[in-house]
Amino acid sequence: MPFPEGTRWWQLSGKPVLDRTGRLAGFRGVGSDVTASRISEARIAFLASYDPLTGLANRTLFHDLAGAECDRAAETGEPCALLYLDLDGFKTVNDSFGHGAGDQLLRSVAQRLQPFADAGTWIFRLGGDEFAVLHRCAGPLEAADLARAIIAAVSAPYRIDALAAEIGVSIGVALTPADALDPESLLRKADLALYRAKARGKGIVHLFERDLEITQRTRRELEADLKLALQRDEFELHYQPLTALRDGRVVAFEALLRWRSPTRGFVTPAEFIPVAEATGMIVAIGRFALQAACREAARWPGQIRVAVNISPIQFRTSEFLRDIAAALEASGLEPGRLEIEITESVFLDKTAITMANLHELRSRGIRIALDDFGTGYSSLSYLAKFPVDKIKIDRSFVRDIDEQDGNLAVIEAILAIAQKLGIAVTAEGVETVEQAQVLRARNCNDIQGFLISPARPASEIPGLIARVPEDFHRLFPAPARSEIQPRLVAGR
Template structure:
C-alpha cells in the first residue's frame, strides 16, 4: 500500500476567480483535472443537481461511486473551523496519513489541512466543485495531488462535502533530485574482497553528478566500476585506508583527499558512514574554505597552546581549541556553556596576568593568560592564550615516565632493560655476581589479534605483563621488548635451578589465561633462557644466546622452555651458512626435480608422478628438502624456486603419455604473493600441458592464513581445469571445514598414519575415516609413504584409491622416468 512521508510544498489554486472554476452552465466539468474518470464523477455531481440546489448527500455517497470509493472521503463542516472526516477510502487514508474516521482535518499534516480546507471553503462559497493541489511524497517520489471538493446538501445538521484525492501521473524522484542538486559529492561503495596480497577494493554502486565531476568523469562512466580504477584516473594509486577500516568496524573518521585535476589542485573533505555493509561517502570541495581557515587554524585550533575566545566585555566563550579542552577537561559544549568566572578563581583582566584556574575535576592549576583583542565575525573579541606552568612539571614527569616504560602495559621498556642489563654485567665484572636473562614469546598471539581484534590483543599483552610482574621479585626487571616479546632480567639469579623454577611458573601462569574481554582464548608461551657468565659475559652475546634458546623452544612445539646450549650456536651458524649458499644458488643448474610414481590400487596402472624438489649443492651434495625449504620460505626465495619447479614439471609432463598427471607442491608463500594463478597460466601456455594433467598440492597452512582469499585462488585454478589436492590431510586443525568449503580433487593421507596402519588401530581408524569421507564427497584419496606389503594390503582392504611410496619406487631423476612409464605402457616414445 503506498505510503506518505512528509510535505514538500503546497499550491492552492483557489481565490476570487480561480483558474479551476468557471461561471459556465456546467461548472463542475470546468474543474481542470488530469483524469477523465474524475470528469465523469463531476458530471454525475452536475446531473444530480436540481436547479440551484446542491446534490443530495445520500445520492452521491450512499449510491454507487464505483472505482472512486477508494479515493474519496466525506467531510462534515460544523461552524467555521471544525471539519470532521466521516468516512474515507483506503487510498485516501493512506496518502494523507489518516488513522481513523471521525478525525479532525486539523490533525492531518499541515499541507493537507491547508489544501483541503481551501478547496472546501471555495466550494462552499461558490456552491460548485473546486480543486486544490499540493505536493507530497507518495511511494518515495514527489507527486502533485489533486484535491477536489464537491459540496452536497443534507437533511442532517452541518455542511457536507465529497472530497476526491488522487496523485497525478507525473512524478519525480526526490532523492535523485536532492542528490544531484547539491554541490557536495555523494558516492555509495560496496566492499569487494580480492585475492591475498592485494588491497581491498570497492564497487561504485551510486554516484551523483558532483562526485563524478570531482573525479574528472561522468556518472555513466563511473557507476558500477571499481573505486581503485576511478582514483587511478586522477593519480591516486591506492584506496584510502580509512575505507578499509570502516568496513572492518573501525572508528569512522573524516579525511582529506588532495590531487591534481586538469591542471588544478583539488582538496576534498571526505566523510564516511556505514549502513548494512555499504559505505556512504561524501565529498566536499574545501579549497576555498581551507584557504580562508588555514591561518586561523594554525593560530587557534591546531595550536598546541590552550586558547579560547570570548566577546569583549562579556564573560561567555565564543570558541575554544582542543588544547584548552584537554587542559580543562571539559567537553566542547560544556565549556562553551560556561562563563569565565566558572574557570577563573582569581586574576586581573590585564593583557598578561597570572591566575589560578579550576579544571573539570576540581583541580587547581596555575596559569599565565596572554590576552589580545581580535575581530570575530565583525565584532570585537578577546583571544586568550593559556600557559599552564603546573602542567609543565607534570608533563616533564610524564615524558620521563614514557622514556622508561612501555606505554601499553606499563612495564619497563627496552631502554630500561638494556640499562639494567649493563648494570648487571658491571656487577658481574666487579663482584662476580651471576645473572640470567629470560625471553618470553606468547604463542598464538597473532591468532588472538586476527580473530578477536587489536583491542583483545592489547588486553592479552596487558594481562600477560601483569602476570609476569606478579611472578618476579622486586629486584627483577620485567620489560616488553616489542610486539608479544617480553624479557626478564634476574640480576641476582645466576643458577640454572632458579631460572628453571621461574620459567616453569611462567609457562603455567600464562597457559592459565583462558578468557580475554569475555572471549575464550588459548595461549601459552615459548621461553629461552641464558645465564651469565656460563653462556656469555657480553650483554649482546647473552641476549643472542637467549634468543637462540627461544627459537629452539618454538621449534620444539612451543609451550616449553629451553636453556641455551652450545650446539644451538653451531646449528644457528650452520643454518646461516646454508641460507647464504641458498641465496647464491643458481636455480637452473643446482636444483633438480625428481618424480615419484602414483599408482592406482584397483587397476595397478600408473596414474602419474609427484614432482619433488632436490638441491644439489656444489659443496654439500644433495641437501635434504627439510633443511633448505623452510629457509627458502622464510626468506621468500621459495617464490622464484617454486615458479621454476612448476615450469620444469609441466615441461616434463608434457612429454609423457596422456593422461598421466604431474602433482606439484605449492608453498603458502606463493599464495601470499598473489601471483599463483598467473604463474600456472604461464607454465601451461609455455609447455602446452593440458590443464587437467596438472595437479596443485597444498597444505592446510595455506588456508589458515586467509581462507576466503586463498579459496578464491583455488577456485580460479579449478575454473581453468587444473586439479587441486589437499596434502597431509588430517594433520591440521580444520580439514573438514576446508573440504566442505572447497571441492578438492584429491585428499592425500599423511605418511604418519600410513606408517602405523598395520599396527595401530587408531591410525587405521583415521585412514578409514579419510577414505570414507573422500568416497562420500566424490574425492579421490592417495596414501603417501607406502613401504611394505602389509601397508599395501591394509590400504587395499580399505578401498584407498591411489598409493605412492618406496614400495613402488623412490623419487627418481627425470632421465629415469621413462623406465617407470615403460613398465606400465608398451611402445612408449618420450619426447627428450
C-alpha cells in the same frame, strides 16, 4: 595547584614593584596554565622507557637495566637470567580476529606477566609478540622453573570480548655472567635458545648451550649457499608416481625438490626447506619448482597430472596466483592437470589472501590436495568447509597399518568420510604389498611409495609410465571373474 578535576600546573613570571621610597611593594607579572605541556612532557618521558600498549618497560629500558645487571653479575658473580619470550599462535589470532583483538590479547598477556615482577625481576615488551624477563637467580635451574611457571600462566585460555582464544609461549634462557657479559650478547644467546625451543615444539623452555652458536654459524653458511644455489641452477626436480589401486595406471607424479651442491653434495629437503622458509627464499624456490614441473608435465600423456608442494609462506603471498598463471601459460599445461599440495597449516591462516587463493585456484580448475593429513592440526571439518579435491594420508599411519589397530581405524574413518564427500584419497609411504592390499580392500584411490617407485629424474618418466602398470599387475594378479566385487571409487 589542586583542582577538583586534578592537579594543574601554572607558570608564573614577573618582576618586583617598588614604592616611592624604594621599598618592595609586590610583584607584577603574568601566569599561564601549562598543564597540557607538563602532561605532554610526562608522556614523552613515559614513551621513552615504556610500551604505550601494555605499560611494560620497553626495549630502551631493557638495554639500560640489562647493562646494569651484566655489570653487577660480572662484579659479584651472582647470576641474572634473561628469559626471551615469543608467543605461539599469536599471528593466527591477530589475522583471524583483527588487530584490535591482537592488541587486547597482548595487554592480557602483559597483565599475566606482571605478577612475576618483584625486587629482582623485571618484565619488558621488546616489540610485536616478544617479551623479556630479567631475573636475578641462583642459577639455570631456578631460571628454568620461572620459565615454566610463565608458560603455564600465559598458556591458559583467554576471553577477548565474546571470543575465546588460546595461545602459548616458547622461552629461550641465557645467563650473565656465564653466557654473556653485555646486553647485546645476552639477548643474542637467549634468542638462539628461543629458536631451539620453537624448533622443538610449542610451550618449550630451552637454556642456551655453546653448540647453539655452532648451529647458528652452520645455518648462516647454509643460507649463503642456498642463495648461490638459486643463482647457479643447482636445484632439480625428481618425480614419484601415484598409482591407481583399481588398475595400476600412473595417474600423477609428485614433483620433489632436490639440491645437488658442488660443495655439500646432496642436501636433503629436511635440511634446506626450513632455512628457505625462514629466510623467505622459499618463494623463489617454489616459483622455480612450479615452472619446472609444469614444463615437464606438458610432455606427458594428457591424462597424467603433476603435483607440486607449496609452502604456506609461498601460498599466502599476493604473487602466488600470478606465479601459477605464468607457469601454466609458459608451459601450455592445462590447469586441470596441475595439483597443488598444501599442508593443514594453510587452513589455520584464514587471511583474506589465503582464502582468496584457495577459491581462485578451484575456479581456474586447478586441483588442491591436502598433504600429510592426520599429522598436524587435523580436523575432518576442513574437508567440508574448504575446497579440497584430494587428501593424502600421512606415511606414519600407513607404516604400522598391519600392527596398529588404531592406525587402521583412522584410515578407515578418513576413507569413509572422503568417499561421502567425493574426495579422492592417496596413501603415502606404501612400501609393502600387504599395506597396499589393506588399502585396496578399503577402496583407497591411489598409493605412493617405494613399493611402486622412489622419486626419479624426469628422463626416466616415460619408462615409469610403461613399467609401473606391469609391475603392479605382477604384484596384484587379477582375480578370477567370480571373485571380483563391485567397488566404490571416490574422487572429483
